[in-house]
Amino acid sequence: DTEVTQTPKHLVMGMTNKKSLKCEQHMGHRAMYWYKQKAKKPPELMFVYSYEKLSINESVPSRFSPECPNSSLLNLHLHALQPEDSALYLCASSHSFDRAGELFFGEGSRLTVL
């Protein structure tokens, strides 16, 4: 199994809603990542978890709250988002924190904030 699975594929939410994005991998990877990608732009790193601990937070606003319940799961909790937060949110995993760039990406969750 070499997949990173993300749900939902599409999400529409209002600025007052609370929703969550979910990511799952069963490759035994110990590092997991959230990226944000705007149209026709490269992915931007948001968070990195290593061994279920938050290792990197790229100055992301607190309306995005990551959670790593176990080594296979990664969530991104969303609250009070702004329209400019509309984007494709990509989850990725890698064998370990420092393994050279071999990231496995999910297909992403397309988020629209109204």
Add this chain to the structure above:
Amino acid sequence: AQTVTQSQPEMSVQEAETVTLSCTYDTSESDYYLFWYKQPPSRQMILVIRQEAYKQQNATENRFSVNFQKAAKSFSLKISDSQLGDAAMYFCAQRPFNNAGNMLTFGGGTRLMVKP
């Protein structure tokens, strides 16, 4: 700080022909890795090819090969015998060798179109 530049926002190639995507980068690190990632319209990004900067030999993966010019800080991707399935966004990326957090610096991307 690292920067990665892809000067071709869009490229097109005829099926079965060869195309080269350009990438230049800047870094103060002596050891680093370079990558090409492919993001098809279905959006899942996949690693195409990886190059260790300390290796002089250019990496190859089937129809994909790179031309790595370390002194010029250039890392182009050549796709031979282009196929319709090669149509995608291609991102060049870099990370230092000793980099906790696997933090990649991506270029702006090149959209490759393949004409039948």
